[in-house]
Amino acid sequence: MNKLNILDFERSIAELDANLAKLHEIVLDRSNPQNSPDLPAQIAGLEKHRTAVLESIFAHLTPWDKVLLARHEKRPYTLDYVSAIFEDFQELHGDRAYADDGAIVSGLARLNGQPVAIIGQQKGRDLKSRQLRNFGYARPEGYRKAVRVMKLAARFGVPVITFIDTPGAAADVSADERGISEAIARSMYEMSQLEVPVISVIIGEGGSGGALGIGVANRVLMLEHSIYSVIAPEGCAAILWRDPERKAEAAAALGLTAPRALELSIIDQIIPEPLGGAHRDWAAAADLVSSALKLQLAELGHLSGTALVEDRWQRFRNIGVFEEIVPSEELVGEAYG
């Protein structure tokens, strides 16, 4: 991991890692004068200390720390999970109308032998792949491709799994020209009607409508250090205080962490991440996602097509906190005093 990828709160870990790496080198080099018989014990002690430091750092992450982790560029992306979890992945391209959006990938694959359809938002890691993926900002043709593949899956009784990871939908001029708002709305509309199990996993950034556009599922799961928000903290701070730099405060106010989302019944399950975050151990992260998916799929497998549609409807229909006052009660202007 190069220095650019180390978050502030991870710095002490990075130092320990560097020291450990040095000691590991020495222990293998018999000609090194620093090599001594008690070195392995030293290393073991240091590793224990490292784990303790990681644990204490990750036990006290602020919502803003979570935002940084969710956006971490070494975090596994959709295609990393796809190659680690599924077999026989066949990517399906294009919306049949305009283009193939690189920010949303889709296809068919097997999970534990069972066919599934996969829709996922994809980010890039270097300049070229970032451009190909439009920096994760999904475009209208991405949502239309998603709808096409989801409807194909539903027709053949194949469950749908979506991976959410986007800063938000593309909101530039060309996206408006091709109807990005309608594309998101239609995707939610169609998802609500699929007569197959639908599971969504938020693996990184769940950015507003762009995320929800592929998130109308029977079960919504969230990785421990991912985020889900109605607006980016920077945007929220800009609107609220005219100061994007107050993003950490905004992140705290928005309730965008997995535990908060679970409390509000926005999500159904938190998938734990390996200690120190998914970016430190892709294989372990993929294993955890894989077992969660298998469990949820097995549960939903018992429901009929119409029961699945009804289950999804009730799930979203019941989200919302408000009160119903008696019409005669004249509390106007006093209720919040």
Add this chain to the structure above:
Amino acid sequence: MPQEGWFRRKSLFGHSPAGSQASPVPEGVATKCARCSQILFTKDFEKNLKVCPHCGFHHKVSAEERIQYTVEPNSFVPLFDDLRSLDPLNFPEYQAKLKKGIAATGLQDGFRVGTAVIERVPVVLGVTEFTLFMGGSMGAVAGEKIVRAMDVAIERRLPVVFFTVSGGARMQEGLLSLMQMAKTSAAAARLAHEKLPFIVVMTDPTIGGVLASYASLGDILIAEPEAKMGLAGSRVAAQASNQKAPEGYQSAEWQLEHGHIDQVVARKDLPSTIATLLSLLNCRQLEGVTNE
């Protein structure tokens, strides 16, 4: 007295950029068009449904005025007016903003639904208060009212007509308001399944989470002249695309040209257009009751 009125108007509008929130205050003898700056008699201006007789600019109207301009007199029967927002996130300044909106309108929320008659066609109607109630933002109350209104439509076999004007999802309710996008989109799918027509009339502005959910899911989409519609505001969008916004970007006319809406209809023609469309879709018309 009249002179005093003149003065007040002038100084008020002196600070307001054209096309912004310069919605003329009803009291006062004269009103200045927010676009062409013509001084108009308020009485004439209001009789003209707050459309400038000189340049045709459609000024923002309140939820109450929208009902007045659209339905047969006294036909609006409000529903679920007693739903009120809570502040589940304890979000900065939210309670004060709610309180302000409630005090300014006497309503618990800016989004209103009810049953009404539009030129002899009974409908379920939805309107939004933009200026006085948190920019018409959609929180849990708006989402709930939309779903319940659609349930009423299904129960009574009525078409649904929603007028939209909104800055988007209500940030102050966090994910709870984001989820209203999914809730209302799924409700629109249920309505379509019941074979009941759904007409959306978009007015200035219809932005963000409202446009990207139920507003775009009408069977027929209409917009008032020059109304702006976009996922983000036009300034943000132009920034995101590293280009100057094209002429008329996000306006009703631009949306029509790009195939995203069915018609651009002047305010005075909306009731007859809506009634005609609904009757062409085989909606029931009341007999013999006309107010013309």
